[in-house]
Amino acid sequence: MMMMQRSSPQLWRKMGLKAFLFSTCSSTPSLSPPLVNKSLPILGPELPEVWIPNSSSPPPTNNRRSPFIFNHDAHEQTAVVIDGKLMADEIRSVIADEVSRMKSAIGKVPRLAVILVGERKDSQTYVRNKIKACQEVGIMSVMTELPEDCAESEVLNAVSSFNENPAVHGILVQLPLPQHMDEEKILNVVSLEKDVDGFHPLNIGNLAMTGREPLFIPCTPKACIELLLRSNVEIMGKKAVVIGRSNIVGLPTSLLLQRHHATVSVVHAFTKNPEEITREADIVVSAAGVANLVRGNWLKPGAIVIDVGTNPVKDPDSEYGYSLTGDVCYEEAVKVASAITPVPGGVGPMTIAMLLSNTLDSAKRAYRFT
Numbered sequence: 001m002m003m004m005q006r007s008s009p010q011l012w013r014k015m016g017l018k019a020f021l022f023s024t025c026s027s028t029p030s031l032s033p034p035l036v037n038k039s040l041p042i043l044g045p046e047l048p049e050v051w052i053p054n055s056s057s058p059p060p061t062n063n064r065r066s067p068f069i070f071n072h073d074a075h076e077q078t079a080v081v082i083d084g085k086l087m088a089d090e091i092r093s094v095i096a097d098e099v100s101r102m103k104s105a106i107g108k109v110p111r112l113a114v115i116l117v118g119e120r121k122d123s124q125t126y127v128r129n130k131i132k133a134c135q136e137v138g139i140m141s142v143m144t145e146l147p148e149d150c151a152e153s154e155v156l157n158a159v160s161s162f163n164e165n166p167a168v169h170g171i172l173v174q175l176p177l178p179q180h181m182d183e184e185k186i187l188n189v190v191s192l193e194k195d196v197d198g199f200h201p202l203n204i205g206n207l208a209m210t211g212r213e214p215l216f217i218p219c220t221p222k223a224c225i226e227l228l229l230r231s232n233v234e235i236m237g238k239k240a241v242v243i244g245r246s247n248i249v250g251l252p253t254s255l256l257l258q259r260h261h262a263t264v265s266v267v268h269a270f271t272k273n274p275e276e277i278t279r280e281a282d283i284v285v286s287a288a289g290v291a292n293l294v295r296g297n298w299l300k301p302g303a304i305v306i307d308v309g310t311n312p313v314k315d316p317d318s319e320y321g322y323s324l325t326g327d328v329c330y331e332e333a334v335k336v337a338s339a340i341t342p343v344p345g346g347v348g349p350m351t352i353a354m355l356l357s358n359t360l361d362s363a364k365r366a367y368r369f370t
């Protein structure tokens with residue numbers, strides 16, 4: 001270990017090469033039959049991402065997130081609570097100033113177009129929150145609502161008309177789309193210059209490649225990094241584990257952490273020992289979409305925890321019969337981690353701030369306003 005730490009990059013590379021030679025020479029697995037069959041694509045089989053938590057004890061039943069409700073064991077808490085709402089408010093106030101500076105200088109304001117298909121209650125709430133957030137900073141918004149059973153071509157037409165409208169700087173197609181629609185086809189049509197969600201394959205590709213700059217970085221991954229940076233967490237050289245590999249969160253978050261020079265492992269539904277791998281991490285970003293998946297014993301003492309999950313769980317005490325819970329078992333994690341984002345009030349509000357920021361950047365780029 002000591003040798004490794006002191007060695008020069010050249011020596012390190014040589015050692016790497018040696019290790020590679022050993023690994024190829026010491027074991028000679030027989031590769032039969034050869035993998036030439038087209039039905040076994042080299043990209044791997046597509047399998048449903050189903051998480052099976054294998055924890056021995058059930059998580060605490062009280063899912064309340066607020067640290068204030070846990071006064072009785074507050075002395076056991078080691079973690080600083082990262083206040084995403086407060087940090088997002090600070091960013092939103094800077095955005096509001098920028099929007100008004102733009103308005104008085106060139107008489108233009110940014111505009112976000114939102115396309116909502118279907119009547120999902122959660123999607124309606126998210127979209128309403130995004131539009132309200134736009135209003136509060138002076139960003140204009142326009143929304144197209146389409147019924148669940150509309151044709152895919154209607155969604156494509158809505159995207160195209162926003163693509164062609166020069167007064168629109170950002171286009172957001174709320175996900176998930178109804179089952180019968182081809183999400184890939186629809187997202188591919190969103191103009192690269194207006195892709196404020198950062199879901200276009202070219203934006204993701206440029207994010208993945210060293211030395212290239214995507215026009216937009218997806219909002220939730222950007223929010224995770226912003227929360228780390230504003231909490232003065234050093235990312236460079238740290239071990240980070242991302243739990244989940246979705247196109248919209250897990251994958252781009254792992255890419256972005258690598259661009260910040262973290263050593264990144266991705267844990268997913270087929271990982272054999274997720275808790276062991278996660279326990280190695282200095283920084284844990286969980287985006288699995290499974291309530292209370294990450295238990296206290298998954299964490300290294302002092303780890304930084306960013307909880308992306310917003311999972312609805314039954315809660316008879318709450319107004320709508322359910323409340324939002326993260327992927328991380330908060331009550332356990334606050335006793336182990338050194339910092340943690342709450343749900344709600346962590347990544348969610350910051351995600352919306354990043355959407356506003358991307359929309360402002362897009363408008364500035366369109367008008368060459370600096």
Ligand SMILES: Nc1nc(=O)c2c([nH]1)NC[C@@H]1CN(c3ccc(C(=O)N[C@@H](CCC(=O)O)C(=O)O)cc3)C=[N+]21
Binds near residue numbers: 172
């Ligand atoms: N094209 C697209 N872009 C998205 O960015 C996108 C999407 N589709 N589909 C759904 C997910 C989910 N998402 C959230 C954003 C903010 C909160 C948020 O602000 N949550 C609040 C709580 C909100 C509440 O209490 O209802 C919080 O965590 O404090 C949550 C979730 C964006 N998504």
